[in-house]
Amino acid sequence: xxxxxxxxxxxxxxxxxxxxxxxxxxxxxxxxxxxxxxxxxxxxxxxxxxxxxxxxxxxxxxxxxxxxxxxxxxxxxxxxxxxxxxxxxxxxxxxxxxxxxxxxxxxxxxxxxxxxxxxxxxxxxxxxxxxxxxxxxxxxxxxxxxxxxxxxxxxxxxxxxxxxxxxxxxxxxxxxxxxxxxxxxxxx
Numbered sequence: 001x002x003x004x005x006x007x008x009x010x011x012x013x014x015x016x017x018x019x020x021x022x023x024x025x026x027x028x029x030x031x032x033x034x035x036x037x038x039x040x041x042x043x044x045x046x047x048x049x050x051x052x053x054x055x056x057x058x059x060x061x062x063x064x065x066x067x068x069x070x071x072x073x074x075x076x077x078x079x080x081x082x083x084x085x086x087x088x089x090x091x092x093x094x095x096x097x098x099x100x101x102x103x104x105x106x107x108x109x110x111x112x113x114x115x116x117x118x119x120x121x122x123x124x125x126x127x128x129x130x131x132x133x134x135x136x137x138x139x140x141x142x143x144x145x146x147x148x149x150x151x152x153x154x155x156x157x158x159x160x161x162x163x164x165x166x167x168x169x170x171x172x173x174x175x176x177x178x179x180x181x182x183x184x185x186x187x188x
Contacts, residue, residue, distance in 0.1 A: 009047055012037035016048075017058045021098040024107045025055050056114055062100040063122035071129050080136035081143060081184075084156070088180035091160050095167035095176050102164045127153050134187075143187050152187060159183040 015036040019028045048054040073090050077083030130153040137143040
């Protein structure tokens, strides 16, 4: 008879997210994971299916939470443009925390279909809401009307990745905020 789990799988997954954010897949050992997750090696395999499956689950968990946070910021503004500003300010303010999404792309590129599927599935709602917010900002005359909303969304998402990489390379808060402001200025 199987013993009941002596740990919370959600808490364990959150601990794994933290390690993968900081060290990536290759830099995170099974020993680091079991220690941070406070589980045995067999529990890691029985519950999560091994290190790779755990990494995929961690990426999905992280990306889902980040997408929700971005969308929440986009929707909290009194105008569409204000929502975009809130999202970009949040990114600049939190950029010193490693981003599992950017790190995953840096580590694996598009060479892993399973990771690409996760990023596309979780990223699609953000791209959709962001493009819609851009259209609203154009209708409100806060953004240039000749910008393609999908290309503009791609530009902002690329800028977000660049801000996070700049932070990882040592850029300070004023510089990160300036990058986000310049990106917004380019849209007017």
